[in-house]
Amino acid sequence: MTTTQVTLVQIDNYGPWTVTPEPRREMDLQTLQSRLFADIAQFVGHRDAYVFFTRFDNMIAVTNGVDDAAHAALQESIGNRYPVSISLGTAVAERPVDALTSANRRLQTEGSAQDEHRTEVLAGEYLAETTDTDLQIAHFDVVDVTGKYTDQINEFDTFINVERAYASLMHHLREAHGALSFFVGGDNIISVCPDLPERAFTDAVSHVESDVGVELQVGVGTGSSAHEAGFTAKHALEDCRRDGTSVELFGAPAIGD
Numbered sequence: 001m002t003t004t005q006v007t008l009v010q011i012d013n014y015g016p017w018t019v020t021p022e023p024r025r026e027m028d029l030q031t032l033q034s035r036l037f038a039d040i041a042q043f044v045g046h047r048d049a050y051v052f053f054t055r056f057d058n059m060i061a062v063t064n065g066v067d068d069a070a071h072a073a074l075q076e077s078i079g080n081r082y083p084v085s086i087s088l089g090t091a092v093a094e095r096p097v098d099a100l101t102s103a104n105r106r107l108q109t110e111g112s113a114q115d116e117h118r119t120e121v122l123a124g125e126y127l128a129e130t131t132d133t134d135l136q137i138a139h140f141d142v143v144d145v146t147g148k149y150t151d152q153i154n155e156f157d158t159f160i161n162v163e164r165a166y167a168s169l170m171h172h173l174r175e176a177h178g179a180l181s182f183f184v185g186g187d188n189i190i191s192v193c194p195d196l197p198e199r200a201f202t203d204a205v206s207h208v209e210s211d212v213g214v215e216l217q218v219g220v221g222t223g224s225s226a227h228e229a230g231f232t233a234k235h236a237l238e239d240c241r242r243d244g245t246s247v248e249l250f251g252a253p254a255i256g257d
């Protein structure tokens with residue numbers, strides 16, 4: 001059984017800030033958002049956690065093994081260095097979407113994302129201990145994106161194909177299994193999953209191919225932290241590339257072995 005600790009990162013009262021005293025230059029907002037993401041990624045990455053940029057004003061992190069003191073330190077450091085502050089809600093559940101919903105609710109019950117008095121909320125629960133099977137992470141990518149898209153058609157049309165595959169996959173895994181999937185650049189999608197069998201990934205790949213005509217491959221890993229699960233998933237994806245298979249589970253014997 002998986003146990004996912006999710007942290008919702010929300011910039012406090014960001015909407016009003018972006019237009020006060022008048023609308024701010026868009027590239028200044030983009031710079032702030034991407035630097036904030038980079039800072040948070042570096043902070044949690046050093047603790048073997050993952051963070052995904054999602055909408056940038058809200059980011060979703062998988063923080064198994066990261067305790068309340070570390071969350072408080074991150075919040076304090078951002079507050080000291082940025083013109084905005086962040087609130088953090090954390091929760092633990094078997095299914096990633098359930099952990100996120102609980103984490104989110106902790107902030108929602110404290111007030112609105114656009115309430116100037118609701119700032120630097122730090123509310124949550126943290127895993128007391130971790131085990132090697134707490135997290136299952138799947139790393140998907142498009143089979144031969146370079147040959148089929150990048151070297152053939154213009155960048156925007158390549159982007160449309162990758163985004164359509166992402167939309168199809170994220171909906172399918174969210175509805176069927178309560179998994180959370182994130183586009184992470186290039187042709188890569190990382191899914192934080194509950195404990196799923198190989199069949200679920202075969203079905204997901206088939207679903208995307210029949211839905212939007214994009215062929216995916218996926219490596220699946222497990223671990224006590226997002227880094228550990230994600231890193232084994234990357235190795236499993238290398239097995240797909242080497243063997244021409246569409247699904248590989250790290251450590252599972254290959255069919256025919």
Ligand SMILES: Nc1nc2c(ncn2[C@@H]2O[C@H](COP(=O)(O)OP(=O)(O)OP(=O)(O)O)[C@@H](O)[C@H]2O)c(=O)[nH]1
Nearest residue numbers: 141142143144145146147184185186187188234241
């Ligand atoms: N975030 C992330 N991006 C990656 C990773 N590996 C590759 N990419 C991105 O994906 C793009 C395409 O690389 P590949 O997936 O290796 O290329 P491909 O042509 O699809 O080749 P195959 O995956 O072997 O079918 C690269 O330009 C990178 O932007 C990774 O591990 N993480």
